[in-house]
Amino acid sequence: MDALNALKQRHFTNPFDNDEDHLHQISIFSPETLVDAAIRSHSRSNSKSKSVSVDYDDYSKSSKKRRSTFSNIKAILTAWGIFIGFLALILAVVYQIHYRLPAPVYEGMNPVSGKLQFSEENVRQVVRHMTRNIGYRVVGTDQELETKNYLIRELSNLKENARLERLRGSHDLPHFDMWVQVGDGSHRFDFMSKVVMKMYTNMTNIIVRLSCGPECDQNSILLNAHYDTTLGSPGAADDALGCGVMMEIIRIMSLRPAPKKNSVVFLFNGGEESLQDASHSFITSHELKDNIRAVVNLEACGTSGPEILFQANSRVMIDAYRTVPYPHGTVLANDLFATGLILSDTDFRQFVDHGNLTGLDMAVYKNSYLYHTHLDLDEFLEEGLPQHMGENTLALATYLTEEANLVNLERTSSVVFFDIFGLFFVSYSWTTAIRLHILVGGLSLFTVATQASRPTVRSTLSILLSFVVALLLPNFSVVLLKALGSPMQWFSHEWLSMALFGPMALAGMFGIQYLFHDKKASNGANELNTLSGLQMFFTFALAAVSYVGLASSYVFALFTICVTTALVFNHKKAAINLKDNREVTHVDLATYFIASLLPTAYFSFVCFSLLDMFIPLTGRIGVDAPVDHIVAVMSGFITFVFCPPVLAFSHRFGRAVLKRIILGLVVAHLIMVLISSTVIHPYDELHPKRVFVQHLRNMTSGESVLYLAHADPGPFYEPYVTEIESMFKTDAKFRSGSANPSDWNAIYPFNQFLESYVLDTTPYIRSQTTNKTISESTAPLTDLIQGAPKLIAENISYDPETGLRRLTVLCTHPDYIWTVANFDTHLASWSLGSSDPFPYATHYVIRHVGGYVSDGWRVDLEYYATGPEDKLRIELTAMETEGFGRDTERELEGSGEIGVMKRIVKSRPLWTTLTYFSILTDMFEL
Template identity: 75%
Template structure:
């Protein structure tokens, strides 16, 4: 721990040295400026004095932002050596992690469940783990004492589970699903209680998955190397799960926690994930006090209950294996993920070269510290699930956590202190001032939407997408216009300027007291933020009272705001929220590129930017009154002019997408065995430009026109990626003529029959053991699916089911639409399910649509060809002609309809 402390001290020394110098100089300027402006403030301030006052205050805020920026984004120095050169002890090496990541992404590639690459990855990981086990054995033979037992399992299983996601119900089936498991333990005495570390080695469609989740696998592999050469854990064993099916909707983790022999010994889980490629890894889900306390031992803490509460809302369209461990294993634990720069998440750019230096070191040292503490010191018995814990990091330097009971007590104390300042006269809120704060907050959220209207009128939506900071610059001025306009109208012309200042600042304090009370009443753990803002405003009011008392020797009542009070009142909120704001922008701006074409993303980002503007420095509302109503009006007009200039310049020179901030395009080449169609589907996942710059190019490429198909009217078009298909609207073009004109097979070129007639070995559904009971009206059948050389089948149908063989849940007690997704590890050529449905007679058959995904095409520029047709390559042509500002999720499918 002393070594970690020294590393951290070196890590941040330069930041604090430079920051202290700037703050000292700033405070000296504040002191000098305060003395020089006391006489002029009450009557008249010259333009020079006004500019000095605003310049110094804004400069102070800028310094805070720069310091918090450095603290937020600085990562530890990557280590290349596996052993400390001085002590010889094993240490976490980023170099070793990257070696594994590079092999998995470059040598193997896209590791989609069911493909040959999945099998190759499984073989590679088993080989690497066997090597580590052999190295530990050799170390033992050469004198290493008390090394842990090193046990390995390879689990291959079948199963099913219900998966509710994106407001849809999906029934999942899986076969031949693989997990690779390692346990390090001291023997039977510590095998009764285990901590589980989990990462997945499969990838989604269209991505090599360096950060998601080869990074997690590499981190676990390195921890195994280190811990297998240390003395055995004293208290609890540690299990490492390399799961082979997370992207297929969490099948492998479900298989482990419901069927593996070690499942009952697991007491808690630490899940390692990624939805980005840079910046610090964040703790974004935690569900027990004990595990949150364990996180206090990590060297680089970064996490807040704000993320926990936000993720629980479901607004973030993502999920992790953590869900399976909680739902099916009743486990507590920690869910940690890399999240910055998620523009590359689930794209072809999720590569090692785009993974920031220091990121594997950051995640690895944190995970190693957790594994060490949880095996050596933690009591894993009787862990209790709870969401009533407040936790947050302080600028990445230390981690704070406390119970909800302690939170309530602190809130009462802070709120009581605030009310005391009101009762003592140090704070002087008014009804008028309190309503001005409320309406300023509303205006900050509403006014940026006028910017949205302007951007859309100019035909340049989503200008902010490729630069997170641009959203605040685009929409922030209009938020300030709204806030200051409210203050202009609420400025009391009957009172002095100083009285308006004092009233507004005092009302700001009362506003946060009300917010704190409301958030505490509903039990929101994130209410600690309101406590921070209330405490900061209260300290500022006490400071102002003391400052005025020193200057008013006759003991007169405080009726003004001292200039330095604004610096006191802004320091904590601006510093803390700047730190949080970086995370907020990093998380939400890239997310808008994958939440659907119908989402009003410009409005969402405008409202978020308005919120950021308001909470960034709340005392600025009071400061706006400092130089009178006339100057406030001039500021409003100046901000309007600035906003117009920014919008016009941005619209002229900025593009929403570029190579490292690409637009997500979905491409599907579908052969419909029922209709005989061979068509290409093009879709996108955000409302930004699509048809004109991209679809028109594809039309020219294939020399045919597209037709538009909405998601609502054609819900089965993208069944292969259900339930994400609900966000996709499509442009569809017929590829039949292109195939006929490019094939070397004369029969295909000259035939008028549907091209699908030539497809061989297509997936099929057959019904077996069919029976009908006229007394109950129930029809039974076994549905057997055969899909040789195809993967990821989806069966959808409408009926009233009475029962089925999927033991994970019961069917609905009414007629509805069912979607059953099946995925199998390499090789799975079929599945079966028993159904019992209400029918009008023995011939009242089920109409089932089956969609099957081609095995080829993942990480390669190939797709299955028609028999004897030569090199047609519809998908190959699409992939090779991809514009740099796009990224493709692409696959080929067959779809058929069966009456069973």
């Protein structure tokens, strides 16, 4: 019986310690198993003795072995089932919380209380009109003018309603002022490692101010949204939604008492997609610019889920965000966006760079498959999304006008902020963060000193290597998928990336633990050492990231404190269970729940956002981007951070069981890869491949050609280009983007991500025209084009002493928009006052965008020349005004219905989305 009691004490929590050949049932033992174990233990201690005898009349040796094996399997499955079930429950709950949105409100006034309330339906009315009735609102088109007139009309109605309400006796309503700004200007725009010089003319802004009078107007908060759209998109979320939200806030705030402290300015800017021209015009030249103290920017790169606070640069504005009813934001997003990995930008840049403002940048980001596509429509805006953005923005506007001190706001990145499951918002200074991190690190070291934590170099190193392998090993899956001809297999289903790459990452993590499992120590000791090593890993990471001053280091503090708390609990539990003063080295099952609960819940919440943001992004970051490897590494990272304590748990049943788990994960991975590559296509109607199409007419060469390009490394030629070849009865020629950088100058600098297939459309046009002169002529079709854009030079001079040649370049482009001039030279000066030219010879790109009825521009240049005849060679590209959502295209005069682009649009496969336009290019020597 002494042997039996000793065995009970040793194996009460983890009976698998130090015995891989004979697995025992965890925590619950049948009497037969205990007797059998006691006999085996006594037999080992008395190997020479033959005196032990137990009557097994009721059991044969084979039945005992089967029963023991069954108990062992049941114990393993029970333990893993409990742990995995616990994690699955967390995941399910967090999923529901993460994607929850408020219920839409359909009435602008509460029918019970009679108070004004934010109405999603009012927002949707604005969005529907802008997207359905007007459509693609590209700067310079008729639709831009329609949108401008619509917004002015609606805002004037709101102003008139406020005036009438004041006449009815509501004398404390705010002053309602309106401006329509039309301006010219220029600015330098650095984006995607390229430098673009921007010029704009007739750029329109519509501005509304609500205030209590002059005493409020000295300090204003700015709310900004843009009403223009990019090429190929009706822009429901981006950014008719923001305009509709601001319109509804104006309705509410104009009918309630005036703000007590600060005024609020609403900017409906008419040129964000043209590279932020309208916001630049406002913040550099409008009469209100000097009174703006902070900005709240409303944007979108998705159509569903809550909007996220992803940029914030002052403590006052971050604290103001505490007042919103549905907070969703983290400094993690702030730090991530600052790296430039997310290929996107907003007007927030102009307000910060040119207005020296602080503020908040908020955007809808989920389901960005539809971002900048023809599917950015009202019907795809998730129910509750306008309500979420609207109530949050209204709460911000109310607080900032009623209570906030907007004087002397200072820009800072040293603020930690994050939401807790969309319920609470936490923010504190970097000084506070450092103190907390020191406390957390000190507690971690204290547990080591008290033996509650028992890290070793071996166990800590195993955690580090598990992390590295989790990032690297999923790339094996990429090689396998490409060998099967299935790149980007995961694209249309965010979760599929985890199903494809997660098992390999987990197998790699467990593989490292298998190699580092100490055979000389018990399984329980391996568990405790590994969990302690995990604590040290995060403690060291916390120290390192805090040292470099990264506010996102709070996540390492969360991991560290939770594992530390779990180890303290485990130590106390072991002390309670200790009966005979023997040292106990095992990990209680509840310890894993404590170590995992908060980190797993929080990082599940964060990782949902990470997948929602990055998976769709891979469809537009370029044909040369290793997107499969990027997603594989990201999936490995998510696998690791989801529940790091599982690394310690993997030791619970010894190396033999761990080996079988690793093999099972590898097999599951192979099955998943094979099934996926067989039955899943990377694209579908709501997860489309982005295809870029331009019909180019080259005035210099006389060519009329069609360019087809894509922006990701997924399948393109076989399913799509071959179909276009058949349609136009001609073969396509491949053109590398790197070897032909000027092919897509019309959308510079985005052209660097494209590679093209080019088809000659001249035979098709000749076969379709009803004009015999054209069909039978061999002259270039471009000879028929009239009113083409022109460059001319005036005021030409040359100074032989300085070697400087001066000229004024004039461009005329009636009926064309978005001109791009590019040239190579060594400029000494120019008339673009926003920045100086480079002090060396280089390539320049000047993009000009004009508002409606803007058909020309001019620029003065001075450059180093070898003589008066050393002319400047400029290539000019201009975009047609037709074809933006109305499926029309300029016809060659007298050629009849040609419709090259029209046919492309109508034949579009459902799994693609088109960004399409027609351009004309010419070369000038001035």
